[in-house]
Amino acid sequence: MPRPKTLPDSDVLEAALKLIHTDGPEALTFAALAKASGLSAATLVQRFGSKDELKRRALHAAWDHLDARTARLGATLPRTPEGAIAMLVALSADYGGIDAYAEGLLVLREDFRDPVLRARGAAWKAALAAALDARFACEPSAPSGIGLMMASQWQGSLLWWAFEPDTDVTTAVEDGLRRFVAALTAPPADRLSGGDAPRPASRQRRA
Template structure:
């Protein structure tokens, strides 16, 4: 029987996610995660097998968190614009970029997007294609605002699609 885990997977995966969000996928290594959570690199190897296994587990945790945030935002807001505003997106770009190279993470990302689009359909009272356009407009606006560009008002796009 193995000894009890002194540092939970949640703590380790939170450390890996923090590195991913702050510095990108390349920053997630056994050495960096070890420093961040205080667990020896060989122990991380025992738990996750290799770097991609640890990164995959961190991405699963990240998408689960995004799902929880979407559920909370959907319950708290009645409008599509309010839902998207409350949902935020600070953590999305690093998750999306890192998820592209892993089929499991890419599937989680696609499922999250589909869930968000279903909420938009319900709150906006629109068809699936209009919800997809609203989602894309929201993501595009956030991306370009992060790059310093002026964005359009999401409520104007929502009004036109409704």
């Protein structure tokens, strides 16, 4: 099969991301990408210059995708607590199964190493928290900063699911988020364990 004469950078970077997510960041080489994209290694070197630059641009493309997906969900889902849960469940579907999630942690390591990519993550956190906050604006019992709390709960749910991936990730995340929202938006007297407020001491049964 003849090699394509040209291919948009977006398609090349998409192929690079697939290599990274499938086999890890170190698997991204010009030779491997040439095989995956159909372009010659020489053409790829001419376009991207170095392996580090190729990886950097691929990781920025991944953040572009995530930013765009988050914005789309924020624009289309209802501004209600149910909409907040639906947003995070939808984002969870992108993690795939346990093997894909584990490989994704290697990609996250690359983000942590680069200050520019870390800044992309911090900006996404702020945007996601704001989108979640907006979905609790009409909930008087919702605490201030619930968006970031919920995003943190979501990431924790993903981590704990990874240790016991007995069900699909979206089911695990949705269950955890529903219990979290119920606990944080319940009246103060109902937030105690079991949802029951203690009886006055004079009415408690003596031992």
